[in-house]
Amino acid sequence: MLAKERAVALEAVQKAMRVCRQVYCHLRADDTEYKSDASPVTVADYAVQAVVNTVLAEAFPDVRIVGEEDARGLRDTQQPQVAHLRERITTLANSVLESTQTTEQLLAAIDRGRYEGGARGQHWTLDPIDGTKGFVRGGQYAVCLALIEDGQVQLGVLGCPNLPSMGSGSPEDGMGERGVLFVAVRGHGAYQRAWKSTSEHPIKLAASSHTSDMADFTDARLCESWEAAHSDHGTAARIRASLGIKARPVRLDSQCKYGVVARGEADIYLRLPTRADYVEKIWDHAAGSLLVEEAGARITDADGRPLQFGHGRYLSMNRGIVVAHRDRHAAVLEAVQAQMHG
Ligand SMILES: Nc1ncnc2c1ncn2[C@@H]1O[C@H](COP(=O)(O)O)[C@@H](OP(=O)(O)O)[C@H]1O
Ligand SMILES: [Mg+2]
Ligand SMILES: [Mg+2]
Ligand SMILES: [Mg+2]
Secondary structure, eight states: OOHHHHHHHHHHHHHHHHHHHHHTTOOOGGGEEEOTTSOEEEHHHHHHHHHHHHHHHHHOTTOOEEESOOSGGGOOTTSHHHHHHHHHHHHHHHTTOSSOOOHHHHHHHHHTTBOOOOSSSEEEEEEEEEOHHHHHHTSOOEEEEEEEETTEEEEEEEEEEEEEEESOSSTTOOEEEEEEEEEEETTSOEEEEETTOSOOEEOOOSSOTTSSOTTOOTTOOEEEOSSTTTSOHHHHHHHHHHHTOOSOOEEOOSTHHHHHHHTTSOSEEEEOOSSTTOOOBGGGTHHHHHHHHHTTEEEEOTTSOOOOTTSTTBOTTOOSEEEEETTTHHHHHHHHHHHHHO
């Protein structure tokens, strides 16, 4: 059951979490760049992609990886800002890797993430830091790694360095030590562990199928992006009202949302398009989608279609995300469609 892949993925993500922790809350202004779409990328995003890809390639020499970042912006050595970034990335990556790598080797490792993906064979997908805006702001973020075979996610690992071991991850709520790992293998359940521990415990969604009234959403909790630009909060508020949900939404960055739903601290995750032209990326959902499925949820897009991870780097056949307990998903989807099209 992918024992070697699971062990290597956990090792890679744990090393990545150590990199993130060194940078989190210590970012300097020149540690962050803005990409062509104006989204941020920091030294930690680059260093994590270098570390994870290096660990994967050591264990699996022919590995194929679809990674969010690439090293293009790091090759113009004439720019002082680029020289600074390269130096920081090299120091950070080597602080957790077993054997010291040169800057060139680390840039090549980052660029191993340029695989185009597709419907055949095996490849990994990596989001070195999901929720970079949360990472920069001091919110939640996650290192997300998944293995995809013939378009289907088979293994997913989420490393959440700032998520408490209990509590929904919103700033005012949280107990226990921060830093958890989530892991799922298809057909083998969903697990959580403290990131510095080796013991795991199984997790599952809050509402069991034995609950007498799955149609009653009064006590349900809905989670969504912190960033209003990433998910339509207004439509989600109308959906909450139509389902009779009383609680305020739980807002947090990154695929930590999938972890919070998988361990039963939220019941619904909605991601509703804010722009007609936005297409979701596979690394933003691969690991988390398997985690919630293995914990007992159904996940589709906002049109009720299954997520299709075999179409390259993007979820080009899908739009939006709807996650709920498998016995409640149909009712949630109906409410979503009524508000989106009504
Ligand atoms: N307009 C948009 N709609 C939906 N998602 C968007 C978006 N713009 C950026 N994103 C994605 O939202 C991710 C963060 O999700 P969340 O809001 O759940 O924290 C970002 O991942 P990165 O932070 O890895 O770039 C980015 O890929
Ligand atoms: Mg990004
Ligand atoms: Mg992301
Ligand atoms: Mg990212």
